[in-house]
Amino acid sequence: MTDAHVPEVGGRFVVVPASYVFLLRDGLAGLEVLLQLRTNTGFMDGHWAAGAAGHVERGETAVEAAHREAAEEIGVSDLVLEFLTTMQRTRGGEPIDERVDFFFAARSWSGEPALQEGKAADLRWCPLDALDTLPGPVVPHERVVLEALRTRTLEPYSTHGFVTG
Secondary structure (H helix, E strand, C coil), rough: CCCCCCCCCCECCCEEEEEEEEEEEEEECCCCCCCEEECCCCCCCEEEEEEEECCCCCCCHHHHHHHHHHHHHCCCCCCCEEEEEEEEECCCCCCEEEEEEEEEECCEECCCCCCCCCCCEEEEEEEEHHHHHHCCCCCCCHHHHHHHHHHCCCCCEEEECCCCC
């Protein structure tokens, strides 16, 4: 039996891929990450999120998507990307929303980060050790990656939202 809400192609389940870019810099209080305050997206509005992120388009690699999203969302280019982790995630075990997310960091780029689209209300450099001081929550699965980055416990593969037996 097939759930009508599960996206399928040729009888196979489809997983939605996305790329995330955390710009990093050394600040007075230690390592800082550039975060945007989501708005007008319909998903996690009012939450802080990666400076740039978005779906991988057909025929595009995750790395190409990371570069494109950084240019589109915050106006930076020539990123030197460092792979952080690949996260397979779902929403509370619901099979209607399965994702695979590719997370990258960049400490080098061209241009001054600035909001380019109407999908963010603010852009802010935040000390990685002070995420709890933000005036709002961080998108939960992104916070998992940021905490692992902060504690130097990143693994190449991670999961989020799955119910284990």
